[in-house]
Amino acid sequence: MPTLRLLTIPLSHYCEKARWALERIGLDYHEERHIQGFHYPRTYWVSRNPGVPVLIDGKQVIVDSTGILKHLDRYAPPEMRLYPVDATARRQVEALEDLFDETLGVESRRWFYFHYLPEGSAALRIAGQGAPEIERAMAPLAFPLMRRYAAWLLQVSASTVASGLERSRQVVLQTDALLADGRPYLAGDRFTAADLALACMMAPFVVPAEYGIRLPPPSDLPAAMRPTVEAFRSSATGRYVLKLFQTQRHRDHAAALRNESTGDES
Secondary structure: OOOEEEEEOOOOHHHHHHHHHHHHHOOOEEEEEOOOOOOHHHHHHHHOOOOOOEEEEOOEEEEOHHHHHHHHHHHOOHHHOOOOOOHHHHHHHHHHHHHHHHHHHHHHHHHHHHHHHHHOHHHHHHHOOOOOHHHHHHHHHHHHHHHHHHHHHOOOOHHHHHHHHHHHHHHHHHHHHHHOOOOOOOOOOOOOHHHHHHHHHHHHHHOOOOOOOOOOOHHHOOHHHHHHHHHHHHOHHHHHHHHHHHHHHHHHHHHHHHHHHHHHHO
16 A cells, blocks of 8 residues: 555644644654645645545545545544444444534634644744745744735634634533533544544644644643633543543654554564
């Protein structure tokens, strides 16, 4: 099987969703990282679409994190599949995944950008991890334009962030209620795409140390962000997400590093 290629914005939690799935299944892949905005020429060339993540699997090009997860599931051994075979259980997983992607994902990203776009160099240090050197050199010059464009594209404002936070809190309350019966995972007795999507879409709100790139610890965040992070981290959902990163994500990434090392030696 040829090496898969994943085009990403390294900070993106949708890209982290695809990255985690690849590592969980144990597939060999190369991640091609780009800073926000600089990714457009490459993604348009490959997929005729501006969005990331983009997975290149031979002659197949898959856009969108959910599409990528469903594509990758064909390669997963039965015990590692992210979608149940049972139709009813699968619909439940897909409904939760969609809820998390379309609400938590949108709003946590908008909230994070609202607070970090004014940070300038600190924002670029996070965004540029693993990106080409030329992009990291050019980004400070382009940043004023990038900041205005991102704020427009994502509709970043004090009012949209406030309303988005309230929508996110409502989703977290729903998830808290699901977890209240002590279930090991959101849907059934196995880790699924629902758990993966929840963890990734909540990541900007809880800044896990095990994320696919280095996120600032809570103590290093802008002061205005810390109360929100503390509140989400202390919720049942936040504790569950942090546990998933500390256990599942840490294990899956460590296994991927071992496989990569073994491959280099062969």
